Amino acid sequence: MNIREARAEDFAELYALDQACFAPGISWSKAELGFFLKYPKNFALVAEAEPGRIAGFAIAGTLRRSGVLLGRLITIDVRPEMRRRRAGGDLLRAAEERLRAAGATALLLEVAVDNESAQAFYRQHGFAQTGRIRGYYLGRTDALTMEKPLEGS
Numbered sequence: 145m146n147i148r149e150a151r152a153e154d155f156a157e158l159y160a161l162d163q164a165c166f167a168p169g170i171s172w173s174k175a176e177l178g179f180f181l182k183y184p185k186n187f188a189l190v191a192e193a194e195p196g197r198i199a200g201f202a203i204a205g206t207l208r209r210s211g212v213l214l215g216r217l218i219t220i221d222v223r224p225e226m227r228r229r230r231a232g233g234d235l236l237r238a239a240e241e242r243l244r245a246a247g248a249t250a251l252l253l254e255v256a257v258d259n260e261s262a263q264a265f266y267r268q269h270g271f272a273q274t275g276r277i278r279g280y281y282l283g284r285t286d287a288l289t290m291e292k293p294l295e296g297s
């Protein structure tokens with residue numbers, strides 16, 4: 145997969161892709177997607193199977209907690225028919241490289257407790273569960289918090 149920065153003209157495709165990945169209410173509105181893409185501490189990467197054919201995208205960013213710089217994975221979305229072909233893994237690796245280069249020491253994320261495929265994907269990539277947030281999604285589905293060290297990895 146070729147990994148590149150997301151561009152403004154990708155917006156409609158990224159929005160449709162997110163809608164295809166998540167149930168209504170969990171998938172983002174255009175305003176939410178626009179916010180995450182424009183937030184200054186975030187970056188967005190796109191995976192292309194071939195030029196012009198987007199297989200998936202990732203949004204990640206940095207935050208500071210008790211003076212420590214951390215990475216936060218906001219989402220990875222891979223087109224359903226393009227899964228298990230390494231697009232997700234390539235996006236995650238590229239995001240980790242960016243965050244490591246920025247000085248982040250660990251990567252954090254939240255994943256729905258019923259999203260077993262994403263949990264398996266993250267475990268395969270070295271994440272471990274650190275906690276659980278009650279009702280994180282729509283007030284009724286819990287999230288697992290997961291974390292992976294970035295230093296020296």
Ligand SMILES: CC(C)(COP(=O)(O)OP(=O)(O)OC[C@H]1O[C@@H](n2cnc3c(N)ncnc32)[C@H](O)[C@@H]1OP(=O)(O)O)[C@@H](O)C(=O)NCCC(=O)NCCS
Pocket residue numbers: 165219220221222223226227228229230231232233234254255256259260261262264265266268
């Ligand atoms: C999770 C997701 C991003 C994975 O993307 P992907 O491109 O299919 O992942 P990869 O091909 O890089 O998978 C790498 C490894 O992760 C694990 N994995 C990925 N999907 C899996 C699944 N459905 N079940 C079990 N393990 C899985 C496997 O070990 C896989 O290696 P293998 O195919 O050799 O067995 C993708 O399924 C997706 O977009 N899901 C919907 C959106 C979502 O839930 N995103 C996460 C939000 S927190």
